[in-house]
Amino acid sequence: MTNSVFSLGLGVGTQNNKGEWLEVFYAQPLLQPSEQLVGLIAEAVGYEGGNQAITVAKAQLQKLAGLLFDAEEKSQAKIAATLAEGNQPAVITILASDAAPETVAECYLKLHLLSHTLVKPHGVNLTGMFGVLPNVAWTNKGAIDLAELDDAQLKARCNGEIIDVLSVDKFPKMLNYVVPAGTRVGDASRVRLGAYLGEGTTIMHEGFVNFNAGTEGPGMIEGRISAGVFVGKGSDLGGGCSTMGTLSGGNSVVISVGEECLIGANAGIGLPLGDRCTVEAGLYITAGSKLNLLDEDRNVVEVVKARDLAGKSDLLFRRNSISGALEVLSNKSAIALNAELHSNN
Template sequence: MKNFPLIGIGITTIGKAGATLDASFPYILFLNGESKLDKYFEKLNGLMENDLMQIDDPNLLDIDDGDFNSTLRNLGKNKVLVLCRMSENKPIKNIEEAYLKLHLISYKFFLPNSLNLENLFDNLVNVAWTNQGPVEINEIEKEILHSKKNNQPFEIKSVDKFPPLTDYIVPPGVRIADTRRVRLGAYLSEGTTVMHEGFVNFNAGTLGPAMIEGRISAGVVVGKNSDLGGGCSTMGTLSGGNNIKISIGENCLLGANSGLGIPIGDNCIIEAGLYITGGSKVTKFSQDNEPDSIVKASELAGKDNLLFIRNSQNGVIEARINPKSVALNETLHKN
């Protein structure tokens, strides 16, 4: 993992009303970093009087790298080159910092839940995400009419504060069947497969190879070699008063249409259709497979080797010792 201070070299999109709509950061430099551009950190840091700086002439950066210079020259008329510096992990002050922090997670420089995302929603702008980039909401109808008049393709992928991840970053070794269902700020490790019904929110993701056919809500992390079955759900922390960060350990399985409202450890299984919240009453079984006690599910948070099922005869939720080990199909995760 990386650390502060850092400087993002970004390209922002300016709307017709003059407001910044988004920011892409193809280059992020770290003090004492090991990438080929990190050696320029001190030079750029010396240029900056403030933490956010507009660069009118790319030559001012004086970076001797052909790929870098060709990327940042001849920007479009609504594009602006910026430097955004972060010295500490503080609350977000502007849209550029918001996008830079989302990039830091999706580049996997920082783990989910490790960055201060206070004020994130306040600084992001709700726009239409199209095949021609972000468009202001009040300009959408004009753009639609213009495209029809000129017979030009114009696709609105979503109307949201968060863009699709792959409009900015394509993580290596990952498959995403429907790219609209993974937001910028998602953390996807190599070997992850996100199927059509899978969804990954910002500040959430996978820590190793995983099969995702369900929902990874904001703040949720999934351990390596775990499988989230079709239509399953994990409880997030953005609304509803839940402040418990949900995590799924390694080698776990969430059955189809199941739900999880507590953290679970390694080698756990939740049967299909079973939704467990912290207050769910669970009959806990002993190592001898005998009923032991009745507890709240929250008391089993983080425990390894548990099999959660609902007794089909009396409807009681049971937590038994899990005798099985979940194994992903390696062929499906050679991405």
């Protein structure tokens, strides 16, 4: 195998009674793996190219572990050996290209790439993912097919047990799969697999981060980071604030927050912000919002639409307390995050 491969992962997961994948865990997904590693995997499991999710037997995993140990590919060898010792179904997913995912295993590999911070939001092709991923009952007993949930609950009750259904969703909690280095998350249920949390990120209990979204870090997040939104270094999203994502009205416009920005409590944005911008608490600005552009003497220079300021830095968005008009002016006081809030000690 000489052609380069985009990504691969050795995984273990859950299947329903029909043998269909519900979810897959990849302990150490790889981006741009070595040709040697890909060649050894091809030898062990018969991979011949393209994007494939190959369900593997114990004997194949044992053979692969031996090949990898001999080739000094120790980290992946240990994973293969551990999978071989288990009793759960295992899969090796190899992506020759970053094409739209066609299987559950491919979707989960790409979500892992994001949450392992190997690729940034919008850095991997997720086209059609919603049609591929099944809705799953996420329970204290693991993932359960919705069609099999009633039977599972009955059997559990008959054994004096209770299945606690934590959510019904296409996406699990990120922390059950990945815990990024140097991060804090107050409520694990509010961060989906596929979120990107850079080192130094703190997600408070009311903060939320969707898939294909996240923070460069460090950052303090007490508001909502919707799908597709990426927040730059040193920015603060206040309690209850919102960012309009591609799934919540942003459409094809990529909403982002630059470095050292502050979105106040209960505020929101529907346009990309540059660096060192501040949005006053309680103020929601959409791309079509009309704003009075003020000069240094607080005189109105012109009326602009917010979309005309997309990506511009050093702006303060506020509402005039007397007239109620929306205003924008030069931001003279960029925020600085408290470094102690992002300490890993």
